Amino acid sequence: MVEELAQADDAVAACVNAAVWALPEHDLVAALDAAHRLQQRLAAVTLTLVREIDGRGTARAHGASTTAVWLRERLRMTVPAARRLVDLATALDTGNPGIRHALADGTITQDQARVIADTATTVTASVGAEVAEKAVGVLVEWAGQFDPTLLRRIGSRILDHVAPDLADAAAAAALAAEDARATRDRNLTLSAQTDGRLRLTGTLDAETAGLLRAAIDPLSAPTGPDDGRSPGQRRHDALTDVCRLALRTGDLPEHGGDPAQIVVTTDYDTLTRQLGSGTLDIGVRLTPATVRRLACDATILPAVLSSAGQVLDVGRQRRLITGPLRRALVLRDGGCAFPGCDRPPRWCAAHHIHHWADGGPTNLDNAVLLCGHHHRHIHHSHWTVRLGDDGHPEFIPPAWLDPDQLPRRNHYHRRR
Incomplete structure (x- = not known):
């Protein structure tokens, strides 16, 4: 097998740098179909090898836990992807052989094989192997017309086609099996990158998916016609807002003996000179602008150090806009005060108009409510904010946006 695979590898290598631009369209499409079919047949070989390795206990012999x-x-895969590969290899080996044969023939894809195997497992558990074999035959045939998503949807009612007299009784079992698979396959992976960013990957069960969508969808809408963020960036910022809200509730369990919080460590002198970077308690460095923005948030505790590294203050109470002062701020602003924003108070942080690091006081005359998006915007743009003669915040646009720089106000939250 090793020699034959080496020959196949040589054949594929010869195609990698082929002049595909010279192929007529018919041959180009035919080559794509052939490459895709070969990919599925190789997947069948891979699954056979994985099943044998798993059965022999090779992983434990090499010192791995699973x-x-x-x-x-070995293959530089994520654990969830590897686990799905092992599960599918087991299902194809112990279940209906028709699925493995169809994959080996290149008539179905690996994703379709997973769908058919899941369906076969459910049907076997509910009505027996004989009906499951019939269902596999139907689904393999339909795989030539439907992608994995549609195939799974059709598979959920396969008994309507192969055993209609048993369909209703098995529907509940199928739903329970699908729920069990969702529970089994749920996962969330947090992969730290070298620059301090974090990659999120995972699969949510139906309930958690609904909760996440309910939480971030309302926050993912564009803030206005000039919102230049992509949909992915808006969802990212919405998740940030949800996390800020969760931290603000104070209901999260303690972590390491301390309340759930973010600690930013910086040097006091460099902070006040607007030059100092900061470091999170997880070791990630932050830009000076980010440190100054976080210093405004009442749910962020700054750890300010002296030149000798001694802690001068951690979350000075006179800096935090909390309790009666925040309630007064909510009564005055009603939500994010930036013009045109309708975010409610619970999604907002209190921003010091005259920065606390510059000696600004913590009082109602020096504070304004801003949502996460506009809090960042104020810190990273040329907009300025002040209180008008009536004590309500007004925002001065940059000259490039409005040469007259006429003050603007938010009218969504005004109570009078």
């Missing part, structure tokens, strides 16, 4: 962990190191 085959999935061993595959992660």
Whole structure:
């Protein structure tokens, strides 16, 4: 097998740098179909090898805790992807052989094979292997017309086609099996990158997916016609707002003996000179602008150090806009005070108009409510904010936007 795979590897390598631009359209499409079919047939070989390795206990012999962990190191896969590979290899080996044969023939894809195998498992558990074999035959045939998503949807009612007299009784079992798979496959991976960013990957069960969508969808809408953020950036910022809200509730469990919080460590002198970077308690460095923006948020505790590294103050109470002062601020602003924003108070942080790091006082005359998006915007743009003669905040646009720089106000939250 190793020699034959080496020959196949040589054949594929010869195609990598082929002059595909010279192919007529018919041959180009035919080559794509052939490459895709070969990919599925190789997937069948891979699954056969994974099943044998798993059955022999090779992973434990090599010191890994599971085959999935061993595959992660050997093939540089994520553990969830490796686990799905092992599960599918097991299903194709112990279940209906028709699925494995169809994959080996290149007539179905690996994703379709997973859908058919899941359906076969459910049907076997509910009505028996004989009906499951019939269902596999129907789904393999339909795989030539439907993608994995539609195939799974059709598979949920496969008994209507192969055993209509048993369909209603098995529907509840199928739903329960689908729920069990969702519970089993749920995962969330946080992968730290070298620059301090974090990559999120995972699969949510139906309930959690609904909760997440309910939480971030309202916050993911564009803030106005000039909102230049992409949909992905808006969802990112919405998740940031949800996390800020969760921290602000104070209901999260303690972590390491301390309340859930972010600690930014910086040097006091460099902070007041607007030059100092900062470091999160997880070791990630922050730009001076980010440190100054975080210093405004009442849910962020700054750890200010002297020149000798001694802690001078951690979250000075006179800096935090909390309690009666925040309630007064909410009564005055009603929500994000930036013109045109309708975000409610619970999604807002209190911003010091005259920065606390510059000696600004913590009082109602020096504070304004801003949502996460506009809080960042104020810190990273040429907009300025002040209180008008009536004590309500007004925002001065940059000259490039309005040469007259006429003050603007938010009218969404005005109570009078």
